Amino acid sequence: MMKIAILGAMPEEITPLLEILKVYEKHDYANNSYYTANYKNHELILAYSKIGKVNSTLSACVMIEKFKAEALLFTGVAGAFNPSLKIGDLLCATKLCQYDLDITAFGHPLGFVPGNEIFIKTDERLNSLALEVAKELGIKLHTGIIATGDEFICDEAKKEKIRSIFKADACEMEGASVALVCEALKVPCFILRAMSDEAGEKAEFDFDEFVVNSAKISANFVLKMCEKL
Ligand code: SAH
Secondary structure: OOEEEEEEOOHHHHHHHHHHHOOOEEEEEOOEEEEEEEEOOEEEEEEEOOOOHHHHHHHHHHHHHHOOOOEEEEEEEEEEOOOOOOOOOEEEEEEEEEOOOOOHHHOOOOOOOOOOOOEEEOOHHHHHHHHHHHHHHOOOEEEEEEEEOOOOOOOHHHHHHHHHHHOOOEEEOOHHHHHHHHHHOOOOEEEEEEEEEOOOOOHHHHHHHHHHHHHHHHHHHHHHHHHHO
């Protein structure tokens, strides 16, 4: 029996889970809604943070400090950078960075501020559990690096720049901030993303077409993981 947080950024990423759980309680707090439910011996806390690093930081903190989550699983969609990642494919982040954290004017590398590392690692135990779950389900789970920033990337040049600096496999807008909160508060963190687009020209059209389906692929996977925890 564990208290597990399942966090997404958008309604599309969390409502599929609430539909499966059926019975849950809604708690309004800090300009957002948090949902608690029981699932397979665990107590779940679910929320969609709203988009971006600040919103996701707030929600991750609330889930841990107020709702006492003992592990956090992030579920959502991302833009693929690595050409081996196709729309619908699942990526588990081994580490994440903030590509838009920029004090390079002072000679620091992009993504670095004093006192922090450029990359924030996720929990190795949860990541290996995910690989076991994927094997059992007979689906391919990619592992790699995620670059997070407060921008929807739909531009080849921006994509290539971020990809080359951080060797990132995908980009999104919440993962690194959530991982940073979990690391600071010593809560195991898992960041899963299903690809909704390829972050190049016209990615916003792919996103609109694939977000619902990709979000469900990711959501179903984290729920399977809860069964193994
Ligand atoms: N269509 C939404 C906005 C989506 S922003 C609206 O109008 O409200 C994109 C969301 O999906 C973010 O939560 C981000 O984490 C993820 N994402 C998917 N593809 C992305 C990309 N190419 N660049 C950045 N974030 C992306």
